[in-house]
Amino acid sequence: MTAGLVFHPDYLLHEQSPGHPERRERLSYTIDQFREEGVFSHRSIRLITPQPASRESVMRVHFSEYLSFLEGSSKTGGFIDFDTSIPIHLWEAALLAAGGAIRAADAVLDGEVENAFAMVRPPGHHARPGTGAGFCYINNMAVMVRHLQDRGVMKILILDWDAHHGDGTQQIFYEEDSVLFTSIHQYPFYPGTGSVDEIGLRRGTGYTANMPVPAGTGDESYLYLFDTVIGPLAREFEPDLIAISAGQDNHFTDPLTGLALTARGYSEMMRRAVDLSRDICEGHLVAVLEGGYSVEGGLPYTNLGILAALAGLDLSCIREPSGFLEWLRKVRDPSAHRGVVENANALRTNLSPFWRCFGSS
Amino acid sequence: MLIGMDVGGTNTDVAIVGDEIVSVKVPNDRGIPAALDRITSQGRLGVSSSQPLNRILTGDPVRVVTILFPGPGLAWPGLLKGSINHRGDAVERIDPDEVRGFILENPGDAVAIASKFSVRNPVLEEEATDLAKEHYPDERIARSAPLALLDFPARVTTTRLNARLKETVCKLTAEIGKGRPDFFFFKGDGGLASPQVVRENPSLLFNSSAAAVALGAFFLSREKECVVVDIGGTTTDLVPLHNGSPRMRTLISDGERTLAETVETLSIPFGGDSELSGGLQPHRMGNALAFGGPRPTLTDALNVEGAEIGDPSRSVRVGKSEAEDAVDRYLDQVSYAVKETGMDRIVGAGFLAPILIPRIARRAGMRFTVHTDSGCANAVGVAVSRVSLTLHARFDSGRKRAVLNGEVQGLKCMGDDDSLIGFCREEVRRRALAAGAYPEDVRKIDLVSFQAYDVVRGGFRAERIADVVVRIPPGITMEAL
Numbered sequence: 001m002t003a004g005l006v007f008h009p010d011y012l013l014h015e016q017s018p019g020h021p022e023r024r025e026r027l028s029y030t031i032d033q034f035r036e037e038g039v040f041s042h043r044s045i046r047l048i049t050p051q052p053a054s055r056e057s058v059m060r061v062h063f064s065e066y067l068s069f070l071e072g073s074s075k076t077g078g079f080i081d082f083d084t085s086i087p088i089h090l091w092e093a094a095l096l097a098a099g100g101a102i103r104a105a106d107a108v109l110d111g112e113v114e115n116a117f118a119m120v121r122p123p124g125h126h127a128r129p130g131t132g133a134g135f136c137y138i139n140n141m142a143v144m145v146r147h148l149q150d151r152g153v154m155k156i157l158i159l160d161w162d163a164h165h166g167d168g169t170q171q172i173f174y175e176e177d178s179v180l181f182t183s184i185h186q187y188p189f190y191p192g193t194g195s196v197d198e199i200g201l202r203r204g205t206g207y208t209a210n211m212p213v214p215a216g217t218g219d220e221s222y223l224y225l226f227d228t229v230i231g232p233l234a235r236e237f238e239p240d241l242i243a244i245s246a247g248q249d250n251h252f253t254d255p256l257t258g259l260a261l262t263a264r265g266y267s268e269m270m271r272r273a274v275d276l277s278r279d280i281c282e283g284h285l286v287a288v289l290e291g292g293y294s295v296e297g298g299l300p301y302t303n304l305g306i307l308a309a310l311a312g313l314d315l316s317c318i319r320e321p322s323g324f325l326e327w328l329r330k331v332r333d334p335s336a337h338r339g340v341v342e343n344a345n346a347l348r349t350n351l352s353p354f355w356r357c358f359g360s361s
Numbered sequence: 362m363l364i365g366m367d368v369g370g371t372n373t374d375v376a377i378v379g380d381e382i383v384s385v386k387v388p389n390d391r392g393i394p395a396a397l398d399r400i401t402s403q404g405r406l407g408v409s410s411s412q413p414l415n416r417i418l419t420g421d422p423v424r425v426v427t428i429l430f431p432g433p434g435l436a437w438p439g440l441l442k443g444s445i446n447h448r449g450d451a452v453e454r455i456d457p458d459e460v461r462g463f464i465l466e467n468p469g470d471a472v473a474i475a476s477k478f479s480v481r482n483p484v485l486e487e488e489a490t491d492l493a494k495e496h497y498p499d500e501r502i503a504r505s506a507p508l509a510l511l512d513f514p515a516r517v518t519t520t521r522l523n524a525r526l527k528e529t530v531c532k533l534t535a536e537i538g539k540g541r542p543d544f545f546f547f548k549g550d551g552g553l554a555s556p557q558v559v560r561e562n563p564s565l566l567f568n569s570s571a572a573a574v575a576l577g578a579f580f581l582s583r584e585k586e587c588v589v590v591d592i593g594g595t596t597t598d599l600v601p602l603h604n605g606s607p608r609m610r611t612l613i614s615d616g617e618r619t620l621a622e623t624v625e626t627l628s629i630p631f632g633g634d635s636e637l638s639g640g641l642q643p644h645r646m647g648n649a650l651a652f653g654g655p656r657p658t659l660t661d662a663l664n665v666e667g668a669e670i671g672d673p674s675r676s677v678r679v680g681k682s683e684a685e686d687a688v689d690r691y692l693d694q695v696s697y698a699v700k701e702t703g704m705d706r707i708v709g710a711g712f713l714a715p716i717l718i719p720r721i722a723r724r725a726g727m728r729f730t731v732h733t734d735s736g737c738a739n740a741v742g743v744a745v746s747r748v749s750l751t752l753h754a755r756f757d758s759g760r761k762r763a764v765l766n767g768e769v770q771g772l773k774c775m776g777d778d779d780s781l782i783g784f785c786r787e788e789v790r791r792r793a794l795a796a797g798a799y800p801e802d803v804r805k806i807d808l809v810s811f812q813a814y815d816v817v818r819g820g821f822r823a824e825r826i827a828d829v830v831v832r833i834p835p836g837i838t839m840e841a842l
Contacts, residue, residue, distance in 0.1 A: 019820040028814060032447045036477055037435050038514035041618060263433065296816065300447050301433045314436035321433055321444040321452035 001283075003311035004107045004116035005039070006048045006100045007031070011121050014093035016085050021256060022135040025295040027121060033300035034307075044311040048107055048116065053098035058138050060146035061172060063130045070094065070137060080132045090122075094137040097122055101144035101288045108241070108284050109151060115274065115285040115310050117246070118144075119303065123290040125166035125245045126191060134164060134191060141245050141288050142172045145179060148241060154178060157239035159230060159273065160185070161222070162247020162290040163257040165194030165210070169245065175204040180237045182230055184222060186250075186259055187212030187343075196347040199354075206354025209233060209347060213340050215258030216333025219265030221340040222250070226272050229344055232357035234276055240284065242277045244270075246306060247290035252331040253297025253324065260332035263298055267305030267318045274309060285310070297324070362404025363841055365547070365744030366396060367573050368411075371594050371634075371648075376577075376740035377402050378841060384737035393533075397540045405797070405840075407743040409547040410533055411569040414526055423525040426469035427517065428493070430455065430476035430485045437517075439463075443489075448826075449481030449757060449764065460492045471524035472497050475505035475517045481755055483767050500528040506767030507561040508620050509753035518617040519564050526563035534560065543797060545748065549623045550609065551576050552749025552835030555796040567612055568623035570739055572835075575600045575607040575624055577742025578708045580837055581732035588704040590695065590718060591738070592711035594634035595645040597695055599627040601702045606836075629698055631691050633660045633713045637679060641687040650675040660713065662687040668716050692717075696724035706730065710738035747838035748798035751809070752789040752831050756781060759816055759824030775825055778813055785831045793833055801839035807832045 012024040012031075039045055058067060069078075071091045078086035097120040104116035118140070125141055126134030145156050158173070160166035160183040170193070173179040185194050200208040211225050234242070248254075250261035270287070277285040287306060292299050298320070305318035320328060352359040363378040368389065373396040377383045387396040400406070417423070431437040432444025432453060441460060444453035464472075472493045476485040483506035493502050503523035505516040534556040537544050545553035548565040551572040559565055571591075578589040578600075585605040591598045600607050612621040630643035637657040648654030650661045651671030661676035665684035699707055699721065709718030709731040722729035734741060755764045758775040765788065776784070786806040793803045809830040816824035 018815060018822055019817050021817070023815075023817065025814050025816075028812070029447050032511060033434070035511040036447070036513050038512055038618075041512075041515075296448060304434055308435060317431060317434055317436040317440065319433050321446065322442075323444075323452035 001312040002044055002046050002113045003307060004046050004048045004104060004113035005307060006050050006104045006107070006116060006118040006120065008050050008096060008100065010093070010096055011100070011119070014087070014090065014122055016087055021293045022122060023295070026292060026299060027119060029295045030119070030300045030303040033304050037304060039304070039307065042311070044313060045307065046113055048103060048113070050096060050100035050103040052092065052095035053102055053143060057102060057147060058095065058098055058143050060150070061129060061139055061142040062127070066130045070132070083134055084132050084136070090137060094122060097124065098138045098140045098143045101140040101286070102147045104286045104288065105144050105148050108286055109148070109153070114283045115277065116287070117307050117310055118286065118288045120289055123247070124168070124288070125160060125162060125290050126164070126168045128168045128171050133168065135291070136168060139168050139172060141166070141169050141243060144286065144288065145173070145243060149178070153240045155237065155239045156241050156243055157234050157237055158182065158243045158245065160245035160247070160290070161250065161269070162245055163249040163254070163259055164190050164247065164291060166245050166290070167191045167193040170194070170198065170208055173204065174200055174208060175202045177203045177207050180207050180209070180233065180239065182209040182211070182233065184211045184213060184225055186215060186217070186257055189257070196343055196350055199350050206351055209351060211347060212343050213259070214333070214336045216260055216331065216336040217340055218260040218332045218336070219262055219268070221337045222261055222265055222269055223272070224337070224340065225344060226269055229347065231272070231276060233355060235280060236355055236357050238280055240281050242273060242281060242285045244273060244285065244287040245290045246287040248292030248299055248302045248306070251292070251294050251298040251302050252328045253294040254292065256293050258331070260328065262320055262328065263302040263305045264315065264318050266302050267309045267315045270306050270309035271315060274312070362402045363744040363838070364400055364402065364404050364406045365409070365573070365740040365742065366406065367409040367570055367739040367743055368393065369570065369593070369739070374737050374740040375399055376734070376737045376744050377404070378741060378744040382734045382737070382741060384734065384740060393536055394540070397537065406541045406544040407547045407553050407746055408537055408544055409569040409573045409739070409743045411549070411566055414529060414563070414566055417526055417529050423471055424469035425521050425524045426464065426467045426472045427521060428460065428463060428472060428474045428489050429517065430489070431513065432477050434477060443476060443485045445476055445478040445482045445485060447478060449478060449755070449760065449762065451482060451484055455485050455488055457488070457492060460489050464493060464496055471501040471503070471527070473503050473517070473520040473524040475513065475520050477513045479504070479506040480509050480511060480753070480767050481764055483769065500531045503527050509766045510620050512620060515618045515620045518614055519619040519621060522614050522619060523563050527560065530559055530563040530566070545797070547573060547743045547746055548749070548835070549621060550749065550835050551607070551624070551746060553746050554748065554750070558750070558796070564612065564619060564621040567621050568626070571598060571600055571624040571626045572607065573739040573742035574598065574710050575602060575742065576746055576837065577738035577740070578710045578735070579605050580741060580745045580841065581734055581738055582708045582730045584706055584708050584730055586704060587706040587708045587730070588699050588702045589708045589710055590699060590714070590721065592709070592713045592717055593632045595632045597629045597632055599629070599698055599702060600624055601704055627698060629694055631659065631694060634658045637662060637683060637687050641690050650678060659687055659691055663713070663716055670716070692720055692724050696721050699727065700725045710735050712736045745837050745841035747802040747836055748793050748796055748833065749835035750789055750793050750796070750833045752785055752792070754785050754788070754829045756827045756829070757824070758826070778811065778827065781827050781829055782808060782811060782831070785829045789831050789833060798833070799838050799840045803833055807834055
């Protein structure tokens with residue numbers, strides 16, 4: 001098995017401001033970890049260099065007026081919200097990130113690699129057709145999905161496991177039945193959306209599945225949701241490709257969130273996603289990086305665990321160092337699982353009219 | 362005077378480069394001291410010793426015990442407790458009893474010790490080294506931190522290689538150092554290094570003969586775009602030069618990547634001592650008949666064709682048609698290979714170069730150069746080389762720590778980017794001069810890479826990290842120009 005790793009050194013250039021958490025160190029430390037692990041010369045991993053997305057590609061998702069605003073503001077600097085300013089050269093950085101997602105998808109579709117991880121920034125899943133938000137400007141995932149559809153891929157399952165609800169992606173596909181959007185996210189939390197009652201609209205009703213989880217949620221709950229919600233939905237939906245919005249900010253060392261996933265939990269979840277993709281869509285799986293801010297903690301080896309799972313490598317040493325275990329003990333809330341199960345049950349009830357796996361006739 | 366010594370497979374070549382070049386050839390069976398005795402001039406001595414090291418690698422297997430501290434990440438067999446993270450923090454300490462038990466349960470001849478990110482904090486490797494010293498002498502223990510580069514798999518392979526070579530390098534250092542305590546080793550990248558540097562990373566010496574020939578041929582011919590054809594006893598080696606330098610490639614050991622770089626060489630398995638037995642054979646059974654050897658060789662075939670090498674009368678056992686066929690086959694093989702390099706000029710090296718290079722060039726349709734001292738181009742290359750040194754530095758203001766080539770130092774004040782680069786340039790210059798570099802050779806220091814990051818806490822830049830690599834590149838010493 002060969003996994004593609006889409007990366008460009010220019011992904012390290014974008015910076016909103018010197019103190020902003022969505023900073024180049026998110027990737028530079030991961031690149032250090034990859035270098036140390038010998039990833040770039042590993043026989044099961046192929047480094048893939050992306051090109052910027054075309055304006056036409058991103059216009060399949062975003063309004064022309066918004067893109068013109070982004071492009072223009074990128075020349076002088078600008079502002080979207082308190083989390084999301086527009087630094088000079090943002091336009092080029094955002095197009096290269098979207099292009100990375102597209103390149104990853106093409107590499108999988110063309111059989112260049114079995115699956116791929118687009119390790120891009122800036123992230124995209126909060127970006128909506130007409131605006132950016134939450135560190136995001138262009139919705140990389142949505143641009144990639146539209147590109148896949150243009151290439152004839154009929155059905156796509158999105159799994160967004162970033163700690164923050166992927167509101168932008170949800171909105172873009174909310175009324176479509178060819179894209180099944182699923183999301184596990186901390187709730188209540190930014191951006192405030194993502195309840196179990198948001199299940200899609202019109203033709204898309206039943207094609208949005210939100211799995212909100214409380215702070216302190218750990219590996220057990222994520223794997224439970226994967227096995228009892230995502231897996232059954234995926235097998236019934238039978239997508240042609242699984243697309244993962246891979247935010248690594250659920251790790252217990254992340255400074256912006258309150259979840260308690262471990263690197264091993266992440267890699268195990270990705271391993272199950274890979275197995276699922278082999279069962280139902282010939283292994284076609286693309287992961288696109290979203291959040292993840294624990295640059296000094298678990299982010300580098302969590303990203304490694306994601307890549308290792310995609311490449312089918314031994315995950316037995318994807319683990320936490322003993323010096324971090326007390327930290328994990330403090331963050332993890334064993335009682336959170338009860339809330340997870342309750343929310344999952346509510347979701348199943350809401351979706352039961354649309355999916356046999358949840359009880360519809 | 363600049364003195365170069367290349368310990369080859371059969372002979373040791375010595376070249377003394379001053380106003381003119383004087384060379385001698387000493388059979389290896391007389392030992393290195395005999396070669397050193399032939400050096401009567403005072404001056405800086407460089408020694409290329411890749412052949413003795415190659416013999417270690419191809420000889421009886423050395424059992425290397427590998428002690429690994431991979432920490433979280435990709436799986437490795439035989440891992441032990443202990444972890445350094447990407448920041449260089451020890452986030453998991455070693456368990457001394459576990460390490461002791463591992464050493465006792467896995468007896469070997471030498472020990473290789475490697476932890477992930479040891480180049481940013483070597484503490485786990487140092488602690489394990491202390492434990493290994495309870496059972497092994499320091500000459501048989503190699504650590505990965507001095508290799509200074511991120512790439513744990515390649516560092517492990519290189520450290521294992523170094524564990525196999527370190528004791529031999531120590532013995533060579535002692536043997537040569539008796540008569541010439543201030544000598545330099547000649548490295549596979551074409552530069553010189555002190556024995557202290559080589560002791561921590563013996564892989565630097567790998568395949569240095571090819572680098573020596575390349576540098577010597579360039580020095581003698583000043584041809585920047587050419588293919589150097591070095592005709593040895595066992596093989597004929599082709600080294601293309603671009604802008605006066607050979608291409609480098611990663612050394613592979615036991616099928617795995619290392620961090621060592623060696624000169625890209627195409628080796629053809631025929632040389633002056635290749636046996637004639639039912640045609641030219643790709644192996645060496647000893648010297649040519651003309652030099653008192655037991656079997657006829659390519660050298661004897663050349664004598665039959667009219668050359669006067671050694672004692673030509675001893676070569677008459679070879680029939681004329683057999684000799685012509687052998688020489689023809691040799692010329693075909695080598696001329697085809699040199700044409701494939703895409704270069705249009707050959708620079709000859711080796712004892713037989715004056716005889717064979719014109720014929721190879723004619724057959725290949727290429728121009729050629731054979732310098733009168735081409736027979737000792739390898740030793741000349743060693744002599745005219747200069748001290749080269751790379752400094753990998755990491756500065757971490759938060760940890761108040763600087764790590765220079767795997768060694769930790771305190772860091773009082775970080776300074777701005779320019780001052781960090783300036784510090785590194787000055788440090789590599791100081792180290793090179795302390796090792797004995799010619800002052801003119803260390804005026805220009807290359808900045809290979811610079812990266813700096815801020816550590817943000819509470820929305821503010823609280824700390825800063827910088828990685829700097831500077832280098833004194835290999836090449837010809839200003840002393841020789």
